[in-house]
Amino acid sequence: NAGVTQTPKFRILKIGQSMTLQCAQDMNHNYMYWYRQDPGMGLKLIYYSVGAGITDKGEVPNGYNVSRSTTEDFPLRLELAAPSQTSVYFCASSHRVDTEAFFGQGTRLTVV
Amino acid sequence: GESVGLHLPTLSVQEGDNSIINCAYSNSASDYFIWYKQESGKGPQFIIDIRSNMDKRQGQRVTVLLNKTVKHLSLQIAATQPGDSAVYFCAENMRAAGNKLTFGGGTRVLVKP
Numbered sequence: 001n002a003g004v005t006q007t008p009k010f011r012i013l014k015i016g017q018s019m020t021l022q023c024a025q026d027m028n029h030n031y032m033y034w035y036r037q038d039p040g041m042g043l044k045l046i047y048y049s050v051g052a053g054i055t056d057k058g059e060v061p062n063g064y065n066v067s068r069s070t071t072e073d074f075p076l077r078l079e080l081a082a083p084s085q086t087s088v089y090f091c092a093s094s095h096r097v098d099t100e101a102f103f104g105q106g107t108r109l110t111v112v
Numbered sequence: 113g114e115s116v117g118l119h120l121p122t123l124s125v126q127e128g129d130n131s132i133i134n135c136a137y138s139n140s141a142s143d144y145f146i147w148y149k150q151e152s153g154k155g156p157q158f159i160i161d162i163r164s165n166m167d168k169r170q171g172q173r174v175t176v177l178l179n180k181t182v183k184h185l186s187l188q189i190a191a192t193q194p195g196d197s198a199v200y201f202c203a204e205n206m207r208a209a210g211n212k213l214t215f216g217g218g219t220r221v222l223v224k225p
Contacts, residue, residue: 004155033213040120042201043156043215050211058212090155097211098144098163101203103155 002026006091006104013081013111021076021107023091031094032074033101034058034066036087043090049074050097081111120199122220131189133219135202140183142204147176147187150199150218159187159200189221197223 007022025032030051035043035058045058049068063085065077074093078085088108094101125131137145143164148156162169162176162185169176175188185202201218205211 031211031213035215042120042217045212045214048212056212059214092155092213094213097205097207097213100146100158100161101213103148103157105155 004091004093004102004104006089006107008107009105010108011110013078013109015081015083015111017081018077018079019081019109021078021089021091021109023074023076023104024072025074025091025093025102026072027093027095027102028071029093029095029102030071031097031101032068033092033094034064034074034076035090035092036060036085037090037106038087046076046089078109083111085109086111120218120220122222124222124224125192125196127194127223127225128191131187131192131196131221133187133189133200133221135185135187135216135219137183137185137202137204137216138214139204139206140180142206144205145176145178145185146203146205146213147174147185148201148203148215149196150201152198156201192221192223194223194225197221 033048034046047066049055091104092101146161147159150156160171173190177186199218202216
């Protein structure tokens with residue numbers, strides 16, 4: 001079982017560049033989440049989705065965009081990368097709101 | 113290695129002792145809570161969950177206690193083992209707030225041999 005797959009695992013971006021962090025889950029989960037984790041800190045919710053076609057902002061959405069055209073995929077877009085976006089990004093999914101969320105292995109992003 | 117947990121509170125525990133990790137959650141209307149374990153370089157892993165209509169739930173070597181009066185959650189690990197060394201996070205979900213799963217601050221657990 002693949003679970004939640006994130007790509008790439010590592011990326012270095014220059015200031016002002018754009019990129020898309022990919023997240024795919026094969027568990028037919030409705031709920032999907034994007035978090036960022038700064039060094040030595042907890043997880044902050046960026047965006048989440050309760051189903052295909054529905055997305056909503058979390059705690060720290062500025063500088064990011066998401067889409068949810070299918071149940072399986074939930075890409076996170078950075079349009080103009082800034083050093084403040086240097087972080088580890090985690091994608092997660094869950095079947096229902098009151099069941100455990102499964103996490104991917106993370107994408108480590110450095111903006112220089 | 114990873115820097116997860118460098119700035120988080122640390123709990124040092126002797127191997128074989130019991131550990132108690134505490135978490136204060138933010139919203140009295142939250143109705144579902146989860147404890148996650150995060151090892152260095154990995155994503156969070158589910159440990160145990162509890163719904164707001166319960167005040168205690170037990171798993172294998174772990175117990176979660178929920179005190180809704182003071183909005184407090186705790187995770188008890190029995191007979192702590194070296195493999196329990198990690199950062200532990202609590203998370204809460206509230207349907208009325210749009211089903212956002214939000215995380216509290218974590219606690220780093222160091223198990224001493």
